Amino acid sequence: MTIDSQRVDGIDAGDGRTVVVGLSGGVDSSVAALLLKQRGWRVVGVFMKNWEDDDDEEYCSSRQDLIDVMSIADRIGIDVEVVNFAAEYKERVFAEFLREYAAGRTPNPDVLCNSEIKFRAFLEHALALGADKIATGHYAGVRPDPAGSGRVQLLKAEDGSKDQSYFLHRLNQAQLARTLFPLADLYKREVRRIAADAGLHVAVKKDSTGICFIGERPFKEFLMRYLPPQPGEIRALDDDRVVGQHDGLTYHTIGQRKGLHIGGRKDGKGAASGEHEAWFVAAKDIAKNILYVVQGHDHPALQKLAIEVEQLSWVAGEAPHPAWVYTAKTRYRQPDAPCSIERIDPADNARCTLAFAEAQWAVTPGQSAVLYESRVCLGGGVIV
Incomplete structure (x- = not known):
């Protein structure tokens, strides 16, 4: 130095x-x-x-x-x-x-x-x-x-x-x-x-x-003090069958595996058919209070090539150049993933689409997507 x-x-x-x-x-x-x-x-x-x-x-x-x-x-x-x-x-x-x-x-x-x-x-x-x-x-x-x-x-x-x-x-x-x-x-x-x-x-x-x-x-116990349980069905996303019950959508997050109490081998391995593979949270239907799950870590429903990001905040005070290639994290401790800004909302500069070179696993609404150019943090926003 x-x-x-x-x-x-x-x-x-x-x-x-x-x-x-x-x-x-x-x-x-x-x-x-x-x-x-x-x-x-x-x-x-x-x-x-x-x-x-x-x-x-x-x-x-x-x-x-x-x-x-x-x-x-x-x-x-x-x-x-x-x-x-x-x-x-x-x-x-x-x-x-x-x-x-x-x-x-x-x-x-x-x-x-x-x-x-x-x-x-x-x-x-x-x-x-x-x-x-x-x-x-x-x-x-x-x-x-x-x-x-x-x-x-x-x-x-x-x-x-x-x-x-x-x-x-x-x-x-x-x-x-x-x-x-x-x-x-x-x-x-x-x-x-x-x-x-x-x-x-x-x-x-x-x-x-x-x-x-x-x-x-x-x-979960901490959240329950402020957001009471609202039980509902857990359904398999692929065939819509009921596979369990949840205490409330609030207590679950995309990609969650533990705490579902609906079976699946702990090591995530099973028969070639996938029958015994572990279950993962894939989506929530807020209106119907249904938690959707899929079997297998690499299920397509858990993979996203493009994501919507809102509430944008840029360190420089203005958006980076949309045509350039950057890297981004969609969760803390995730390796940087190459991406581009596919579109920035021209109306208020508060929303954009990020397109990734490789699919991102268990992208979670509410978490932050943060952009980088080498070591420089450019800013980011909240995943929709």
């Missing part, structure tokens, strides 16, 4: 400027704060409290996370403020999350959480504190456009196994221009080593998973 007087390891020199870092109590945000302080930034930490409905020890770790944040801040030598965004989270993220599930789709709350809370409510609060920049422990990168357009670009992280640009694709120019991603060029193992060398006890802390800010919990 080229090193000059203004940049070391991809992090701008702070020169006393103020950066407000979102601290979660994990190793990633802790190391982000540490690196920024080492580069001469005046670092202020903010711990966001965004979920209050059942903040208990069983599923929500916010109490322990706050203890970890305070310990880290003391070790690094920075101030920390606790901010409650629970009302904003419930209104901007969780309400939409429930609406999408109620409509039979499978939303990705992390995408909305980033655009509405971590890089909107948090950014606004940080600017009010006098911040020059904000920073998080996300694995992604941001840089000025090499073409000299004056814009900034969102990049994939160096550590492809941890890259989170998929979840950040709705960020706009104003948000990204104020953002630093100190972990852009680091691998997770390096982040843990830096934390250990600095004596940060979170160096070995387990990564958090589950719903953004809500935590790890039995997901």
